[in-house]
Amino acid sequence: MRALPVISSALEGAVRELGVEQPPNPELIRARNPEYGDYSSSVAMKLARLLRQPPPQIAARLARRLELEPASAEAVGGYLNFRLRTSWLQALVRSAAADEGYGSSELGAGERLQVEFVSTNPTGPLHIGHGRGAILGDVLCRLLDFTGHRTEREYYVNDYGTQAQKFGASLLARLRGEEPPEGGYTGEYVIELAQAARRDLPGVEARPEPEAVAALAEYGAARMVERFRATLGRIGVRYDRWFSERSLWERGTAPAAIERLRQRGYLKQAEGAVWFAPGEEEAGEEVEDRVIFRRDGSHTYLASDIGYLVDRFLERGYRRVIEVWGADHHGYVPRMKAVARALGIDPERLVVILIQMVTLKEGRMSKRQGRFVSLDELVDRLGVDALRYFYLLRSPEAPMEIDPALATAQRFDNPVYYAQYAHARLFNVERTAVETHPGLPADADVSLLQLPWELALAREISFWPDTVEQAARLLEPHRLPYYVHQLAEAVHAFYNAGNEDPALRVVVPDPALTRARLELCRAARNTLRLALGLMGVAAPERM
């Protein structure tokens, strides 16, 4: 049950009846002020010039044509305000209580798409910036699945390039008791990993250098991936596939893709290297040619990425691929789009979400070393639910600052508990109701729901599908926690009425009234459960 699409199409029809051939988008928005109802539209003002009539007159004419089941229409000045009808809200409560997939839709019409996220080099630990990408990507997938897309989660493992080699060389150096080579990896974890390699690959350091480096590179990448899997698993992030860069070369996908570019005339030979040289049309925003094979014959990351694009769009055939990248990679967006065009792939099918940096605010004593705080450490300090909630609260383009001291100290004031508590509370009410009235009727008479806070809660519940749709359409998961908070607020207000006056509680002497209010509790609880579920945050039955 949804009001918005009904109102929207009726409004569009009404505008057409006024003789407007191409009606502007009805542009229904959630009314900000309850005085203005629940949804409002400003079409009348947009039509004023076209129809040569003052907006209030147009709004009034439209209102007269709109006799809708979900909502009443009223012209106020140039605005058209819609107020959800009590009868509709009551019916919605029943439907939202019963529907285990309330808010899900077929918006995506089965579109197959891939979301690739985190995909950091397996040469160092995950830090707090990666955590943000992990949660964003994960919730995006949950959201897209919920709205009728067929989503696959993928991690692209850079296990084959220059960096992998350097990592292998660094491990070898540590095994031999030396310092890592110039440009190598120096972290503590390299030493630990070298010790593990001594166990798992006995005598590797004695083998010829290229062979030892290759073996250690492979070993190191595999072990790092294991760690990633464990850390991401801790925060509820799982992948359908860990895709190996190496496999693009072993199966010949990358060379074939590059050959395809050559045949289309987008490669050039210069300064001993092979370059990707898009024509002006393909280049778009990309300004320079880029090396694919270096002078020494080794390939760059771009060479693999060309293969990866072909693999996903032309071989696996995803309709869209959504990439979640750190903002420090924004310069590659035009590059990848140029490659896509050169390969004959519509660049619109490649969607890149850039997430701004995560920094950590520490006391003034310590230098800001935000990016070096490991994700595991942050999980330890915040817990999974709070961590996910906090990450989701920010839109991707907003830089994010975490104050760990505050976040830790606030543990019990965290907004996530506010929502979880609302859920647990509703569960508890249900328990009390069943104990008090062992023989409650199976069906609720929802027409007994009349009080302002009851209808306010029902109204909030009715907005859930709108929220889901908008978040999915705009690829903006951060809308979820804001909705959850509003819903939880309505739940607490509804509950609290019973503290003022026992007659206003859910559990009252009258079984029919109890049953009706219980239905509202169930609708709210179901919606909270679904919303928290999409965020990957627990919806506990007791706390």
Next chain:
RNA sequence: GCGCCUGUAGCUCAACGGAUAGAGCGCAUGCCUGCGGAGCAUGAGGCAGCAGGUUCGACUCCUGCCAGGCGCACCA
């Protein structure tokens, strides 16, 4: 120098070009033998970085400045 992102309450951040810009934290004042107060109610706090422009209407779109972050490899 060029490019991308961001400047909104004391702090951290929201709001498909619409009416009086909202939350959380912090602050102030009430409400605890309760269907679990991890809650509720009320309040203070804003010249939306600055200056122009487009529009009936701009926090939102455009231009120019200012400030911060991030990029500009034969690293990924």
